[in-house]
Amino acid sequence: MYTTAALHYKAKKQYQCDWCCQRIEIGDAYSRYRFYDGGEASTMRMHPECFDAAQDFAHEEGGFCEFVSGQERPPPLAENKPGAHN
Numbered sequence: 001m002y003t004t005a006a007l008h009y010k011a012k013k014q015y016q017c018d019w020c021c022q023r024i025e026i027g028d029a030y031s032r033y034r035f036y037d038g039g040e041a042s043t044m045r046m047h048p049e050c051f052d053a054a055q056d057f058a059h060e061e062g063g064f065c066e067f068v069s070g071q072e073r074p075p076p077l078a079e080n081k082p083g084a085h086n
């Protein structure tokens with residue numbers, strides 16, 4: 001099993017998140033990587049926060065990211081750094 005490094009894109013069309021199964025809307029940021037298992041390849045697309053959750057999950061599982069879609073979507077990543085000026 002092998003996965004490529006994730007790249008970050010802005011959605012040009014609507015996708016379904018492979019982690020939480022919710023929609024990734026046009027214009028939303030998402031993370032994408034390719035996943036190879038045996039002779040099969042697939043493209044994974046996730047919300048950035050879902051990608052983080054999947055990474056944590058993979059880490060706990062020993063580096064492999066085998067999961068079932070329909071996981072709980074984590075809260076969105078905070079984009080504002082604490083202490084930012086108003």
Ligand SMILES: [Zn+2]
Nearest residue numbers: 017020047050
């Ligand atoms: Zn998601």
